[in-house]
Amino acid sequence: MSYQEFKDIFYNGMWKQNTGVVQLLGMCPLLAISTSVVNGVSLGLATTIVMALSGAAVAMIRQLVPNEARIPVFILIIAVLVTAIQYLMNAYLYSLYVVLGIFIPLIVTNCIVLARIEAFAARNPAIQSAFDGMAMGLGLTAVLAVLGGLREIMGHGTLLSGIDLALGASAKSLVITVVPDYHGFLLAILPPGAFITLGCLIAGKNWLNQRAEAKRITFTDAIPAA
């Protein structure tokens, strides 16, 4: 697998086909859990792991599955992986599990995992599939982080609250109070706020794309006709 191929897959996952703001898949956890940066990033990373592993697993066994049993088998693989990860974390990484615990089972039904498997892993070799899963997962994580950050600032006026749960009590000092004496704009952390903020993020991406497009055009226009 060439460097370029890696780069394409990565760019695809992080920006061009970003699950959160372009494909609009896997939105339920995205909207439900992005109430703070820590929550968002934690879920994003957990999803990334599952996506990478399931991509690889499916790519390896895809030839063995008849068409009509395709979806059940794929989903079965995801479910097994997720449940296994959930139990393992619960047992051996308990403190992290407390933060992520409720989110992990949700990954099973995150559309994006199956969507990616169907669209990519079912047609590509294992390494690429694993990498694609990872890129897509990281793209999602990025959106989750931004969304979580925005909602946390607007809703509570803080950033990184709850980080102590993930990194231990000593991390408590990392919590940033962005706006002191903040009244708290509850809407931002409620479902409507989640939708509206994501809507604005999508618009933001459109804006960046538009700007890039405009730049590209003026650039090529500037080249004198040979």
Added chain:
Amino acid sequence: MMTEYLLLLLSAVFVNNIVMVKILGLCPFMGVSKKLEAAVGMGAATTFVLTLASGSSYLINHYLLGPDLAYLTTLSFIVVIAGIVQFTEMVIQKTSPELYQTLGIYLPLITTNCAVLGVPLLNVQEKHNFMQSLIFGAGSALGFTLVMVLFAGLRERMEGADVPGIFKGSAIAMVTAGLMSLSFMGFSGLIK
């Protein structure tokens, strides 16, 4: 008894609407709501799957798994649901090719429509009996269909609106979903 069931149904449709309040099932909600007909079709398909899934998952949980095998709940539910969806997909492809095409990638994704797994899991969590499970499943699906159809109506109208360029398409749809969910907060507290 009857009132209790009725309240459960109404609560599932309006007060605890699966999409607007519980934030489940968003991908098809966003993806298949551009056209009214597609929204109705997706709603119908989901209602069928969700009701069936609620019933069968209750049976599996109650008679096959029991408390000892609780760790298989997710696994067995999702496999059964995937099977039901695959079956539905084949039937739709045969009987209504247009619907099949419109529902596109969302049809197999009913499997991962979080709502379809979420509702059976909620049934287990709330310790619903068989009848309650069915009603809750059907109610959630009806609520899903309802908001889908309303949302599709809004989106069709918005096609003609002078929406700022960068908000055209999914961005404004998101904002609309947000304002819908804001409105649905008005139901809160109606049925506790």
Added chain:
Amino acid sequence: MAFSPFITKPSSVSEIMLQVLFALIPGILFYVWFYGPAILVSMLLASLTALATEALMLKLRNRPVAPFLKDNSALLTAWLLALSIPPLAPWWLVVVGTMFAISISKHLYGGLGNNPFNPAMVGYAVLIISFPSYMTHWLTPDGLGDITLGFSDQLNYIFHGILPGDIKLDAVTMATPLDTLKTQLHMNGQMKTILDMPIYGHFAGVGSEWVSFGFLLGGLYLFFRRIISWHIPVAFLVTLFAVSGALHLVDPSRYAPPLFHWFSGAAMLGAFFILTDPVTSPTTPKGRMIFACGAGLLTFLIRVYGGFPDGVAFATLLMNISVPLIDAWTQPAVFGRKDRS
């Protein structure tokens, strides 16, 4: 002058909006009479914010600013929002609500005429969900409370959050009559004893029944000027009356009389000024009736069983969602197609 018709009837959007603003005045006068001038401050604040936000959004959207600022619709949104916020609300509350209403719920959809949701009510809903405690502290009508705030004290509270001396906020504010009724019923109070409380007047709250009466007058003016049609106010008020009346007959100790519902909260304002917003309500006569009946029913349900003190705003928003479908399904028969389609 390129296309026919080459003549037009003299009328304009800005004049229509102006008439509606004008029609609000009786209600506002009663408001000032009973609660003092604080509401005027909110209205001014909201108006300035609305105009500024409108201008900013128009600039961002690359649209001409002047003709739209002159259409008065932003002012109307501002006034209606200000009227539904407690007059003593801190200044930033008014500003946040108005900005949200104008920018998100109006201009993201393309501004005047394009928004599916009633901007003022979106503003109200956002505020009551985000800042419920500020949104439930209403001024006590003059003469009812122990203390009455002067204008400068009111200003001081609105802009600095300071009350004179050791007066507590609770001393000059109260829950609205609707809210109080609900709280008391929650505590197993009896309807009769509750309605005998000093805050209640002939039909509803001492002050608010007059304010509602003022809005009723203004609404009738709008009707006679043909700015609104009768369908929405009548269907809304009749539904509210019928449902509340029926339940009041069944159990007078738990359900308030229908006139109470008419003259408390935002019922009159809603019937004539909010639900009638042409942009966000159906356009067909039948559709308007369905829309308003639905809103009446929802208002009653939310008031009596729901989690919010008043249901008008949420009922409006919920019915706004269904407007496109209502419109589509109530298309009147076209000339010559009466029995065919």
Added chain:
Amino acid sequence: MRKLYTFHGGVHPATCKTQSTGKPIAKAKLPSKLIIPLHQHVGHSARPVVEVGERVQKGQLIGRADGHVSSAVHASTSGTVTAIDMQPVAHPSGLPELCITLIPDGLEEWLELEPIDDWQSVPHTELRHRLRNAGVVGLGGAVFPSDMKLYAHKHKIKTLVINGAECEPYITCDDLLMRERAAEILAGAELMRTLLYADEVLIGIEDNKPEAIHAMRSAVIAGKHANMEIVAVPTIYPGGGAKQLIRVLTGIEVAAGVRSTDLGVQCFNVGTAYSAWRAIRFGEPLISRIVTVTGNVASPQNLETLIGTPIIELVAQAGALQGTNGYIMGGPMMGVLLPSDQAGVIKATNCIIAASDQLFPPPKTVLPCIRCTRCADVCPAQLQPQDLYWHARAKNFTKAEEYHLFDCIECGACSYVCPSNIPLVQYYRFAKSEIWAQQASQKAANAARERHEFRESRLEREKREKAEKLAAKEKAATKSEAAPVSDKPDTGPVDETQRKIQAAIDHARAQAATIKPKNTEQLTPQQLAEIADIEARRARIREIAQASTDTHTRE
């Protein structure tokens, strides 16, 4: 009193009619030239039948009706044809059309006409034929060939409605016509009644024209017309729309796409009735009409104008004033702003308004639709103009059609009341013409698909046949090889080559044969006509070519 019905909506713009009713109808001066378009009616354009330089008489046929729906065009006066070319016409597009330019010789020398004294005894088909050849078309605005509207099965039609409503502001041509020539209008109505086998004739006139009503009533009595009634209808725009007038008079609603004759009514304009009568009784073709010249002119009045009179010359007669910035053909509600003041008056020209900023202020700022539904309140077609606008603006034509775009009669009442000053009708016209264009291209696509599929199947068949033939031949060949056919074995190779050559020739012939019939089977009449045309051209070319070679050989 007859029971009158009402229709939904309608508006009451200022009528502005008194300016031009003060004077009787005058004859317009003979213009310096006449520009007569060959396409003044709905349907196919007429075919020119004169040549440049030809002298024509007044009333002479200069354009023959061509096709099923078409109408004839005549010389409005005697003179010389100086051009047959593309000229600006009274059409909103400003695009030129084929026109015949005629320089009058001032003699007004009539062609010999063929009057009919006793039209009752003439067969109906003959009457209709005469109307067609006289170029009689609807003068109420639609310019539909009248002979086509005058066809009905016996006892199918109950009511003939004659439209004298004239609801548009400014226009008074029908008013004056009714005041001055009532008897002839009624005679025309009688003729139409006969052709349609209709029972009653109802003549609707808006109650703001008491003189016309009086004149017409007197004429009914004087002419002893039975079962014919002059009905004063309320003044409301667009009460003169055929559908609206029919509704008011009979209660019948004619939807778009429905023929009114199927519901037992037919409607004609008073001017049409008058012209039809002149055409049958006196054999006069339609070469002039009454035109109201009003607006920013010194003496607004009605002029009996020859078809083809340049607008600018017509207005000059009413006294052109300073400040005129355009000419509207028709009324202010439905008329079109003429792109050129050089264009000639056509049969549809009922009124010319010289526009100025005082009369018609420039359009006001257009704001978005606020869904106030004032437009829906006044729409006589009971449409939801705001929805039509919403979809037309978004170019969502399917939706616009679903909301009955084609029931819109483009009356402009909606735009008139819109507080946002939206040019609503303009959007509807845009949407309609887009949809028509789409339908046309869809039709073309379907035809293309059919022909393509036909061709594919034909190629398939040919391939198969060829393969079969080849197989048969091979079979024959093997057979012949097996049997000792030849008694001259030495000539074998020669024979073989010859056979091969022959086969190639055969093959080529066969191929030519398959090509030849290609595209000459199953042709439509139009195609045949086109081919005939082409063949004629070829024959001519061949002749010329032949002639040149002939001369060469002779030398």
Added chain:
Amino acid sequence: MFSALLAMAAIAITLGAVLGFAAIRFRVEGNPLVDKIDAVLPQTQCGQCGYPGCKPYATAIAEGAADINQCPPGGEEGIRKLADLLGMEFKPFGSSTVTKPKAVARIDESTCIGCTLCIQACPVDAIVGAAKQMHTVIAAECTGCELCLPPCPVDCISMVSIEESTGNWKWKYPVYALTPSQTAAP
């Protein structure tokens, strides 16, 4: 452990059986969608979409192998119709696509040698004529696909664009000065 295996095996066997059965029972032959798509395409048969004709392109769309924005003769309206039919988002033409104004072929009659090659090339039989005789394009039936241009040995065929006349004139989208971008709207 054993009961777990048993339970899952039971579920899997039942489901698998049902699915396998359904796969055969509800097998779909052909794709009726192709005709629906084909009906929307302009039938120019020009091959600009990269497929040898409209039907093959329709098939490719139905199979998901082709995008909906590849047919220039169909115009944006065509894409919009396809998007509607398939429930997809409208997608403008790529920057490399050029849409030309509608045109028809015309044979210069004095140059034509009657070789019949153009007849064989025309996909919709819009050219008439016999061998060694002059050929003519029936303008009303010509789709403007330009397929007849290359085979002509004497280059006698040219494309003439269809000019606007009062017959095919269309009312323009209303433009008014005040809200410029509205006129540029959808």
Added chain:
Amino acid sequence: MRRTMAKAALLTALNLTAFALFGTALLAFIYSQTHERIEKSVEAEKLKLISQILPQSLYDNDILKDTIKLSPDPLLGNEGETTAYRARLHGRPSVAVIEAVAPDGYSGKIYMLIAIRENGELAGVRVVSHKETPGLGDYIDIARSDWITGFDGKSNAQYNDDDWKVKKDGGKFDYMAGATITPRAVVKAVHKALQYFALHRDALFAGERK
């Protein structure tokens, strides 16, 4: 090759079964390896919550083992059986930790853990879960404010029935203006729990210790 229906069904079934069995086996294995550790973690978590309202100095027994099931009682507001934990110091009963439900919160039930000393004094109260309005009614949650610690040390002996109300209604308990329904519900529920304790004190501590 045309597959027969039966054959297809069988094939699919076998395939699915194979994967299902493999997955199940994997899960079962992981489960068997982890469930003991997990149970321990869960108990530790519960202990952490209880220890917030139950000072370490007051007990020396394994309270998670020393439990008793309480059947539904209007005074507790519970609908099903709940668990009470019993703390003992040197073998003598010291504190009972009981679960109580306030049914009339602003938006639903409020679940609480109430620790009551053997003498009827409150050792502490915590809200375990609630659906009160964030930013308004949620000040009962220790994460938002320490309002709930106001119950520490209160008892029925100290306050009479009229004192068990929020100050606005003439009682002794604080509240936040604009949200009195929530504290009313909590105060009422705590008051009732104390009454329950008074009635069932002996039964609560009865039974063998483990």
